[in-house]
Amino acid sequence: MESGARILLSKLKEMGVDKIFMVSGTDYAAFIEEKVRDPSLPDFIVVPHEITAASAALGYSLAGKIGVVALHTLPGTANALGIIINAYTSRIPLIVIAGRSPYTEEGSTASRNLRIHWTQEARDQGEVVRQWVKWDFEIRRADQVEKAVNRAFQLAFSEPTGPVYLMIPREVSVEKTERKYERPLATFSPGVREEDLIKAKKLIEESQNPVIITWRAGRKKEWFDSLKSFVDEVGIPVLHYVGEVVNYEGEMGVDYYDLSQSDLLIVVESEVPWIPKKVKVKGKVIRVDVDPSYSYIPFYGFPCDLCVQSTVSEFFSRLKVPEKKELKEKIKELHTVQEKKKAEEIEKLKKMKVIHPRLLSYYVGKLGLTIFNEYQFNPKYAHLTFGQYFADPGFGHLGWALGGGVGYSIASGRKVVVTTGDGSFIFGVPEAFYYTVTTYGGDVLVVIYDNGGWLASAEAVDEVFPEGLAKAKRIYPGADFRRYNIGETVKSFGGYFKLVERPEDIEDSLKEALKYKLAVVQVIVERTR
Structure with a gap:
């Protein structure tokens, strides 16, 4: 028989978690006890503020590890909420664990024993984060832990990736049960339709002045590589070659491009490709994105003539378009001039x-x-x-x-x-x-x-x-x-x-x-x- 806390920590370890960034409270008594009993469980990195703790877990994810942050019930969640929303809007996988005020007043060593155990209880704690996580769930029994963690990982690491929020009351953390081992769930990503590839190919071949606009197409190495390979072969300029991340590296990267003169805009992983009151776009728009509608944004008026729900690598690795030689040479010259101007500017700034x-x-x-x-x-x-x-x-x-x-x-x-x-x-x-x-x-x-x-x-x-x-x-x-x-x-x-x-x-x-x-x-x- 194992406690709910023990099962949760063991399951996280088996899923590849080696560190938990933690701001503990009275809800983590069982976790601390289990860690003392078994030091091989994931390390607790105690960070004395939730903004920093959640951000550290976010940075851990960006390095390719599994970012996990453990928060103290509702106050800790409130402090970390802005960082959780950052992860959601930027599609960064994050496992958020939060305690919940004990739900019993007596009958268990985990029952309420402090004033805050009444005042920190919410009618619906998950509602606080629900708009900004892919999934939230309160574990009600210790025998739910295995399946809950499996689902949390599946959703956090399926496209669009993002944060999930798992609550565990103190009573559940101390409850003992026979552990039932459950195999992990597979993750999933959208794939491009053949008909969309045909339409995209036709639009690009017919265009005279296409441009690629992106913001986070480089959030995965295979995405970065596929975009770079396509761009270098075909010769289409890339605006925001460095956006939220590095999206492209090479001679097709441009610092500025007159979008009003472009007849085709290929928007890749970018929720705000331009500012409508400053730029009037006339060309057709292809959007390539794991969620091209950005459904979490209530009011959203950007055009989309061809919406392709796909990963970046799936789309560009399958898209075969002839080289645009004239445009490629023009952009190479533009790139050379732009780099020379920046070098000259730096020399002036030094003085x-x-x-x-x-x-x-x-x-x-x-x-x-x-x-x-x-x-x-x-x-x-x-x-x-x-x-x-x-x-x-x-x-x-x-x-x-x-x-x-x-x-x-x-x-x-x-x-x-x-x-x-x-x-x-x-x-x-x-x-x-x-x-x-x-x-x-x-x-x-x-x-x-x-x-x-x-x-x-x-x-x-x-x-x-x-x-x-x-x-x-x-x-x-x-x-x-x-x-x-x-x-x-x-x-x-x-x-x-x-x-x-x-x-x-x-x-x-x-x-x-x-x-x-x-x-x-x-x-x-x-x-x-």
Whole structure:
């Protein structure tokens, strides 16, 4: 006979889980007891804030491992909710385990014994996350654990991948039952229809000025490879060759393309391919996506003349189209000019007295590290390859990059650089991040782009009120920060800190910081992009 907690931890181990990022509470008594009894069960990585813990699990998933986060009932769920939504909108698999307040008042050692066990009970705890997970379930009996975990894994890792939410009350965690071993469930992905391939081939062959627009086509290696092979062979430009991830690497990558002049737009894994009030698209649109309608978004007006529900690799590996020689040569020339202009721009920025964020991005890119970017780093000024770059998730909940960086570093054993604004750095709960790196390992350099506030909020004022007084005076109450050495707190955990204010000091400061497993370089930059 085994407890529900024992069965759950054993099952996770058998499914390949080696670490659980945890913010425990009174709901985890049985889990702690079982871990003491059997140290071979998955390691508990104690992270002292749910934003950081959930982000670390997210980063662990991005490194190809299985990201699992354990949260304390409803308060822990509430703290982690923004990161869970990040995972959902960016299709990152995540196993979220949450305790539930005991449902009995007496009769069990697991019955309620604190005031919060009444006040933290929800009428429907799963409802809190239901819009933003693929599946939620409250385990009601210990003999349900095996099948519940199997289903959680199947749904989390089937396309579109994403988070699942599994609740376990304290009574179930201590309940004993005879374990019934259940074999895992197979995952699944959509596949392209032959008729869609024929239609796509015809549209591409007839087009004179096609373009591929993507955002996260590179979230899997086979997807990245298939897109690159198709693009290099046929010769179609790729816009957002670096989006949320690196989607394409090569001469067909363009920083800008006039979409109003394109007669065919092939949108691949991108929920917002353009901004309609800024770009008027006239060409036909092919959408290639595991969910081309983005059904979770209530109001959605982007056109789709051919909607292909398929993985990226399934579609492009089967699509055979003749080379567009004239277009290919044109884009190669455009690419050469664009790279030359950026190199010239960097040389000019080096001579300035203040630090432009593009110059800082150039120097960060030269480090050759895996980058977790929250907001300010500009990937166009770096040469990046597959799996080297992870940017703001679709939902845009701030505070994810610090935890994501350490989770990725622990999983991969690689050094990571986290680039973040001063505002998003604070959102990331730095002390919880420092604690995790110092206690459990990881190798992370944090580069703060300190522009003195929330640039996005100030830009929104300029957008909505182009002739406004705030824009004229460059004063943004509610978006401006008083400047402090916010990164200096890393010293409390034995880390390295450096404040940089001059362009000529950037490169040497970054090189010095690389000598440390935990370092923060705070760079004062211009308030621009």
